[in-house]
Amino acid sequence: MIPVSLRHEDSEILEANCTITKDYQIISGDESFYRMMGENTMFLMNKLIYPDDLNIFEECISSDKSNFVLLRIHTAKEVFRWVLMRRRFEADEPGRIELQIKDVITQNDKFELYYNNVRKYRVFMNQMKQRFFEYDFKTKIITIYFYVNGHSEILEKDMLSEWQKRVVRMGFVEGENIERFNRMCDDIENGIDSFSSTFQSSFMSRGTRTDLLNFRGETMREGSINMLVVGLIDEIGGRIDAQPVLYDNDVNKDSATGLLNKKAVTEAVIDALAEADTLNDRRTLYLAVMDIDDFKNVNDTYGHYFGDEVIAGFAAELRKNIGDKGIIGRIGGDEFICLFTDCYSEDDVRIYLKAIRKGLSFSLAEKQPGYEFGASIGVAKYPQDGTVYEELFRIADGCLYIAKEKGKNRYIIYDEKLHGKAIAEGIKNGHIIGGDFMKPYEKGNMTADMIARIVKDGRNAIDSVFTELMDKMHIQGICVYAGDDMACVKKYGKYGNHPQYAALMGNDKYLSLFNENGINVINNITSLAMDFYDIYKMLIEEKICSSLQIGVKDADGVYKWLICFDTFGDHKRKWSHDDIMSIYILIKTIAKLDEINDEKNL
Known part of the structure; x- marks a missing residue:
């Protein structure tokens, strides 16, 4: 006989739901049901009920009342487990029976009260605009999250010390705000009874806007032992927004x-x-x-x-x-x-x-x-x-x-x-x-085709080439700068006033970002915030968040062209080697063709 489990440690699932037919075939279930039952879902439901409890099960599914009954069911752990089961008439469809199953071992006299309280507080948290944070003294992990549709969405989860270093390193806090931020981290780590800290930071948006944040927290203890720091994060003003990219339309x-x-x-x-x-x-x-x-x-x-x-x-x-x-x-x-x-x-x-x-x-x-x-x-x-x-x-x-x-x-x-x-x-x-x-060899084929068009049609092919490049390689904008003043001579995509690079292209520190082939890869514009704040602000204003910049030099080694391939909004991307090489070869082809035309004109 398969044993009946009475041990708390065997119990894992609080509640599960499933659908069966009137012939007891299991049609579907939620993730908790499949976790509870494992491979047993291939059997008929009545074959999973403890033999002495079959009458109770039959009464449950044939009754016109939605009351819980107590019975034993064969679970994934190869044991019969005591459960509460009821028929959910509110979810019934013709020919189907919806069942709700609750594990008895995990219940206690006050479980329903606790469970409903948790659900109630989650509804409250759903309505709150604040973010939540907690720090676990045992794991040293800080978690920042918010609630939506009854579920927590995690924004940050890391060791407190690593998160602190990363926020500072990436420029998400600057100037005097660094000191305030570090002091707050010390308060959390030291388990201060209660604290409140206000500072400006862009870590909530990964560098795309600056918020004035207020962290309020308290330390929870068991006796004299620090257990958790829990608190709220308020955005109290000072926000500089970048336009979000909305996929849900x-x-x-x-x-x-x-x-x-x-x-x-x-x-x-x-x-x-x-x-x-x-x-x-x-x-x-x-x-x-x-x-x-x-x-x-x-x-x-x-x-x-x-x-x-x-x-x-x-x-x-x-x-x-x-x-x-x-x-x-x-x-x-x-x-x-x-x-x-x-x-x-x-x-x-x-x-x-x-x-x-x-x-x-x-x-x-x-x-x-x-x-x-x-x-x-x-x-x-x-x-x-x-x-x-x-x-x-x-x-x-x-x-x-x-x-x-x-x-x-x-x-x-x-x-x-x-x-x-x-x-x-x-x-x-x-x-x-x-x-x-676009796989590597397809990018190669695409690049070869584009080169052939450029060689055949010259500059007349550039518009169609750049448009196709944007579509196939998920680039939102291309801007071409030329001449001593690096004026914008052509742009593709939804730019506003487009960034001005004239001063920077004469700045040795900025030019040092370009490699020997004239390539500057910017996976995240936040990396520019510390040393090139003006261009960082310009890019923020244009909603640009990532850029691949390719410069072309004249015979004297001076940059005569700058071509920027940009992504907007939240479309930060890590430019792959294949992407970079395909685009670089195209630009070199156009530049070489331009040199040949200049020589012919001489």
Whole structure:
């Protein structure tokens, strides 16, 4: 007989929800349910109930009352666990039964009171504009967060000492504000009973605006032992805003699913990876590339209307199960992408992916009994597998290819020892192409084509070349400066007055940022704030946050051109070597052609 668990340490899940049919088949569940039940979800629900409790279970699902009953259920830990179960009539659909399950071992006499209080306080926190912070004396970690939709969104999580150094090093506090900031960190570390500190800083926006912040905190103790510092962060004025980039609008949405479209989701993922890289974020982010199996056969067999239902249903499952824990978008006909930004373990990711596939499979089978839904998924990890979008996408796409090779309808999370060789061979043989973002060889082909057009049509080709470059390489603006005064002679994109570089191009300190090939890479303009504050302010005013600058010298070694490739708003990017080389070769071609024309004119 399988034992009944009575030990508190065996208990992990407070509450779970699932859907079953009247024939006891488990259709779907939330992440807690799959975590509680594990592989047992493949069995009928009545087979998981302790034999002596079957009558209680039958009464529960056949009753017209939504009362909790006490029974035992077979869980993932190979034990029968005492649970409270009730039927949720408010969520019932025809032919389905919605069940709520609460683990008894985790309950105590006052649990309901505590649980409802927590939910109540979360609602209060949802309504508050302040940010929250806490410092754990045991781990030495400070966490800064806010609440939205009942969930905490973490802005910062790091060792207090490392966070303090990083904020100062990156110029997020300056001048006399550094002393105030450091004094506040000392108050937190020393466990001062209560404190209040006000200073100007741009760390809340990663350097894109300056806020006047007030930190108020108190130390919590058990006896004489410091446990936590908790407090509020108020933005009390003095804000200098940069215009935010909003992805949640119709322009950025895929019309068929309501998810982000390919361009918007790609930019959002690039932003998130760049932010994690800039902040030296220690969290693991998971990039998942998903493909609906045999989708062409769906359209051919059941028609395009049902095919549209499959696409919309998959998108709905992604929204329901991932929600605000990641960035989701559609990148092709039956292809989707998700960056999990709020998962704390690989097991969490596995549970989400399983829940997505399980729920949709049943609902579609009801509409088309002959159809078995399947999705293949490949997953890569940041920063373990790479830090640049293209690199992570290629690995995830390779894992997707392996998932299909192994029989489809499964997920593969990249492990170099297990999958590295197969992915390398797949890329070599052309089976793994990494979606339709610009891969290195595609950038090479694009660059060669652009060079041919420039050689053929001369300067007449530059407009079309730069426009195509912006579209395919996710560049929001290009500005061309020329002459002794470095005047702007051409600009592409939504610039205002465009930055003025004339003074800086005669500044030896600024010119030292350019390498021997005339390339200056600015992944984050905050790096300019300390030494080149004027240009930093100009870039802020223009909403520019990253820039690739390429200078072209004349025969005397003096810069005659400066071409800036810019991203706006929150689109900070880490310029890859492939990006830089493709753009550099194009500019060198244009410059060489200009030299040849000048010689002919002589």
